[in-house]
Amino acid sequence: MSDTVNVEALGRELESLGLLIRGGFHPNEEHGVPPLSDGRAVSTVLIVGNAGPAMWQVFSADQSLAPGPNRMNRWTEKVIGEFGERWQAAVWFPFQGPPYFPFQRWAQQAEQVWSSPLGILMHPEYGLWHAYRAALGFAQCLQLEQPVEQTSPCLRCEAQPCLTTCPVEAFDGASYAVDRCRAHIATAEGSDCLQQGCRARRACPIGAEFQYVPEQAGFHMQAFLSPVE
Known part of the structure; x- marks a missing residue:
């Protein structure tokens, strides 16, 4: 090359x-x-x-x-x-x-x-x-496109559905209760999150058209549950 x-x-x-x-x-x-x-x-x-x-x-x-x-x-x-x-x-x-x-x-x-x-x-x-x-x-200094300056969509999101959708309230905006989340998806009640992907993540309206298909979401959630990907 x-x-x-x-x-x-x-x-x-x-x-x-x-x-x-x-x-x-x-x-x-x-x-x-x-x-x-x-x-x-x-x-x-x-x-x-x-x-x-x-x-x-x-x-x-x-x-x-x-x-x-x-x-x-x-x-x-x-x-x-x-x-x-x-x-x-x-x-x-x-x-x-x-x-x-x-x-x-x-x-x-x-x-x-x-x-x-x-x-x-x-x-x-x-x-x-x-x-x-x-x-x-x-090694080469490549010419790069500069990203357009924007602000986070989260700053304009008043509803913040990502923080109110998790069935076990694993997210509070500052921390993530990993063990509580993992314990939930290991139960029958957590089958929706396990098979379709994190419910809190799915609640976000930004980029909804890029949401992972169920097989993909399930693969990652199973890896998180195992945890081996």
């Missing part, structure tokens, strides 16, 4: 995997980005993620991975690892550690996202129906 990275072509290839370039940034020492394997500094970081059911459709149709624990993580390592080799990029994953890379901080540097009352980062288009899967590090 040449020293020039075509970010648009890179994005199109990721889209064929159901993935997206979520944004990027030019790191400094404060960002905690490791050097490349040859010792060179990283000049550009691109954040890779997914939104809605697109990645699920590709992942669930892939029969190349053996059954077993951490199947989505193994699939992510495989497809993005191969992608990084083709594009001569370092690849880091949010599940890689400990110590773990500061993906939420990187994401907030790369695109317009904000903390939400549920603790999931709020995206202005995707709402809460997105995730970060990897970061790509390049």
Whole structure:
């Protein structure tokens, strides 16, 4: 590959995997980005993620991975690892550690996202129906689109249905009662959350068209219950 990275072509290839370039940034020492394997500094970081059911459709149709624990993580390592080799990029994953890379901080540097009352980062288009899967590090200083300055939709949401919908009141806007939530979805009364996804998350009106399909939501909730994905 040449020293020039075509970010648009890179994005199109990721889209064929159901993935997206979520944004990027030019790191400094404060960002905690490791050097490349040859010792060179990283000049550009691109954040890779997914939104809605697109990645699920590709992942669930892939029969190349053996059954077993951490199947989505193994699939992510495989497809993005191969992608990084083709594009001569370092690849880091949010599940890689400990110590773990500061993906939420990187994401907030790369695109317009904000903390939400549920603790999931709020995206202005995707709402809460997105995730970060990897970061790509390049020696080249790539030209990046600057995100449009916006304010969090949560600040304009007076009803905050995300805080009043959970059947066991696991969210209070400042903390998350993980054990209470997990205990609930393990019961028959929690079957709706287990099979359809978190009820509080579904109550948010932002990005509703990107809501995960039931099979996808159930996969993640079962992983949370187990907890192995």
